[in-house]
Amino acid sequence: MKVIFSHIIPFSLGDGGVRTLVTSIQNELLAIGINVENEKWWDTEQKGDILHFFGRPQSSHILFAKRAGYKTVMTEFLDMTSNRSPSTLFFQKSAIKLARSLMSGMTDRMGWDTYQNADALIYTTSNELNTAAYLFGADTKRGHIVPHGLQDEAINNLTQPAEEKEHLVSIATITERKQTLLLAKAARLAQVPIVFLGKPYSEDDLYFKEFKECIDNQYVKYPGFVSEKEKADMLRTARGFALMSKYESGCIAVYEAAAAGLPMLLPNKPWVMKDYAAINNVSVTGTNSVQEIASSLKKFYSNAHRSETMTFPVQSWRNVAEKYADIYKEIMET
Template sequence: MKILIDHHQPFLLAHGGFRVQIEQTARALGELGCEVEYLRWWDANQKADLIHFFGRPPSGMAYFAHQKAIPLVISDLLTAQGSRGIWQIRSQCMARSVIEKVMPASLLDRMSWRVYREADAVVALTNWEARLFCQLYGTPKTRLHVVPNGVDEAFFMREETSESVDSSGEYLLCTATITERKRVLELAEAANLAGLRLLICGKPYSFTDRYFQRFLNEVGTPRSVVQYVGEVVDRGEMAALVRAARGFVLLSTMESQSLAALEAAASGVPLLLSDLPWARETFGDHAQYCGSRSTSRELAGHLTKFWHSPVIKPIRPSTWKEVASRLIDVYRSVLP
């Protein structure tokens, strides 16, 4: 089985979970015996049994793939849509229905809504997002599949604590891109107010970003109990940092299914997460939650409660090989 993987965003322009998902999926599929290549748009002679597109494909992609008798599978993240309230989702459904009736086809094609109905399979990370594909874009239920993110096997193994930080005391950990949606600045403010040691790993999309500069100012104050580690590339080192943490905290306003939270869960580290549908579905009663719009002072209270709470062990997530095995089942269901 030869699979071509495609994506619309060059990795050099934006890092994040989608890049990890794509790279780890490709690696795991290869380990399970699939022939995997990244789609070369300039190569008219490239062959494939199936195309797996990560993100929202161009509107005509399903049509042209089908002309070549190549099935199209889509994996997309409904990060913003999946974090909205029920009334916002209903309003969006109504708006889409009206727009599709009155807007010229040439303009509708630019939105690429139709591709979710034309693809041979659409893969969602959670049942919540699968329902949204149906409600918002009209994806047939028979073509929907739910396959979660996976976790690198390094996070399931026991290692020594990383030497890159002072590990003489307990700490909370947050791994995230330093951007407003992740609320890392507000988390740092809350940790300083609560006086609870916090390690933050990650980098911004731009080092000149104003939000990132405000974050640096907060963690750089003499009173700060927050340590900014930066990006940790080595998976073994990151796994050691996670395992040594007292708890993992992620307070995003929008999320699809956090890889960092899954990595913490694989390491058996307690979780404090924003109360969003993806988190409730993924971890249920095996995590603690707080409002995604809480103020820094309110968050300080949540952190203090989390710090002193009895340990709640999270459920075990899937490995990337387990994810790849489920994807192969999806591929076989659409191949002739």
């Protein structure tokens, strides 16, 4: 069995959790004997059994693949879409229905038929699969929920005991979507020390420059993008984890914090409320203002201490790859 990975956006244009997921799964699939290649769009001789899209392709791409004898899989990240309000989703669903009836060409370009024609659909969270079913009529019988994972070495490092220090940790790309600046301002107002780990999409980004103005090395500390070992050390010695993202698709940083046994302060957004809010040691806060976050942050910090066990179970990327392999085998047999 040979699987070809197809990813629409070059990772050079935006590094982050998706690259970690795709490369980790690819490496682990190779390790368990599944032949995986990246799509060579220029190579007319490239052949395989399964074409695996990361991100939604045009509907015609699925049909062309089937015509060429491929089984097709789509892993999709509906992080932004699945975090919209019920009323917004209703209007979006109505607009899609209208567009399908009046503008058939848009159906292909938007890839809406992919949800019925792909042999398997993979999502990180149930919230995203449910959103795909509601908005696009995704066939849930073809849907699979496969959460994120971490490297075995990372899990081992994060679960080691360590002497607790006074800081919280926040891991995220420094960008407006993650609301890093809002959290930094709240940390200073609440006088709660947070170590921010991550890098911007560009050093010249205005949002990043504004964030750097908040760094005081007392309540807002920024060592930048650090090594995996340094990140694990900072997580293991932290009292807790905080992240204020507007939307996420599971979020690998949350999994890292969970593996370390950290209590978490997360925003009251759908990605949290539908998948994490019921977990012990997960607190939520509104994000309407710096003052609101600061109040929640101060209360959270006063009782935050690392647990001896994971905040929730975290699997390895090998486990994730094995689940992908099971999906491949299942569709090859149908």
